[in-house]
Amino acid sequence: MEKYTIKQVADLAGLTTRTLRYYDEIGLLPPAEIGANGYRYYDHDSLLRLQQVLFFRELEVPLRDIQRILSNPGFNLEITLLDHRKKLRDRSRRLETLISNIDRTISNLRGNNQMTPEEYFEGFDHSHYEEEARQRWGDTKQYAQSQKRWESYSREEKNAIKAEGQRLVTAMVGKNPAASPGDAEVQSAIAEYLAYINQYFYTCDLDQLRGLADMWVADPRFSENYDRLRPGGAAFVQEAIHIFCDRNG
Numbered sequence: 409m410e411k412y413t414i415k416q417v418a419d420l421a422g423l424t425t426r427t428l429r430y431y432d433e434i435g436l437l438p439p440a441e442i443g444a445n446g447y448r449y450y451d452h453d454s455l456l457r458l459q460q461v462l463f464f465r466e467l468e469v470p471l472r473d474i475q476r477i478l479s480n481p482g483f484n485l486e487i488t489l490l491d492h493r494k495k496l497r498d499r500s501r502r503l504e505t506l507i508s509n510i511d512r513t514i515s516n517l518r519g520n521n522q523m524t525p526e527e528y529f530e531g532f533d534h535s536h537y538e539e540e541a542r543q544r545w546g547d548t549k550q551y552a553q554s555q556k557r558w559e560s561y562s563r564e565e566k567n568a569i570k571a572e573g574q575r576l577v578t579a580m581v582g583k584n585p586a587a588s589p590g591d592a593e594v595q596s597a598i599a600e601y602l603a604y605i606n607q608y609f610y611t612c613d614l615d616q617l618r619g620l621a622d623m624w625v626a627d628p629r630f631s632e633n634y635d636r637l638r639p640g641g642a643a644f645v646q647e648a649i650h651i652f653c654d655r656n657g
Contacts, residue, residue: 413447421458436461437457437461439454461474554609581637585638594648595652602617615653618650624646
C-alpha cells in the first residue's frame with residue numbers, strides 16, 4: 409500500500425503541514441503510521457478521511473462536529489458523499505440565483521428594467537441569522553416551530569410572506585422622515601408585525617418582541633437592513649417597539 413509523507417499530503421490537499429499536525433493533535437486525522445524516525449505517514453484511507461474533513465469544512469461544519477461525525481461507528485462514506493453532493497448542488501443553485509439577482513439589480517439601477525420588492529431578496533440564505541437569533545433570544549421550541557411552519561409553505565406563499573414582512577419593516581421604520589417612534593402609524597405597524605410573527609412563524613410575546621428589537625440594534629448584520637431604509641433605522645424601531653411593549657404590557 410502506497411504511503412505518503414506529511415509534506416506530500418499537504419501539497420496534495422493544498423494545506424500546510426502545520427494544519428495536518430493540528431488535525432493529528434485533536435484526533436481528527438491521525439497518520440496511518442509513525443516511522444522509526446518519528447515521521448508521519450499516511451495511506452489511501454487517510455486521504456479519503458482528509459477529503460471528508462475538507463468537504464465538511466466547505467459546508468462550514470465546525471471541526472469538533474466533524475470529528476464526532478467521522479468517529480461515529482455508523483459513519484457511511486458513500487451516504488455522506490451523496491449528502492455532500494446534494495448540499496453543494498443546493499448551494500450552487502442558490503449562488504446562481506444570487507448572481508442572477510445581481511445582474512437584474514444592476515440592470516434595474518441603469519433603468520433597463522423594473523424589479524418587484526420580492527425580487528430584491530431572491531437567493532439569500534438567512535439561516536445563519538436565524539441560528540444567531542435562536543441562540544441569543546429565542547428558545548429551541550420556538551425556533552423549531554418557526555422552521556416547521558416555514559418549511560410547510562409553498563414557494564408562492566414564502567414569497568408573499570417575505571413581501572409582507574418587508575412592507576411591515578418599512579412601515580415600522582416610518583415612511584415619513586419626520587415620523588417619531590411613538591406615532592400612531594408606526595405603532596400600528598408594530599402591532600401588525602407582532603401578529604405577522606405569530607401567524608407565520610412562532611408564538612411571540614412582548615418580552616420576546618423586545619428581545620428581537622434589542623438584537624436588531626446590537627448585531628450589525630441585522631441593523632444594516634434597517635439603517636438602509638432610514639439612518640439609525642434599527643435604533644428607531646427598537647425605541648418604537650419598547651414604547652409599544654410599555655403601552656400594551
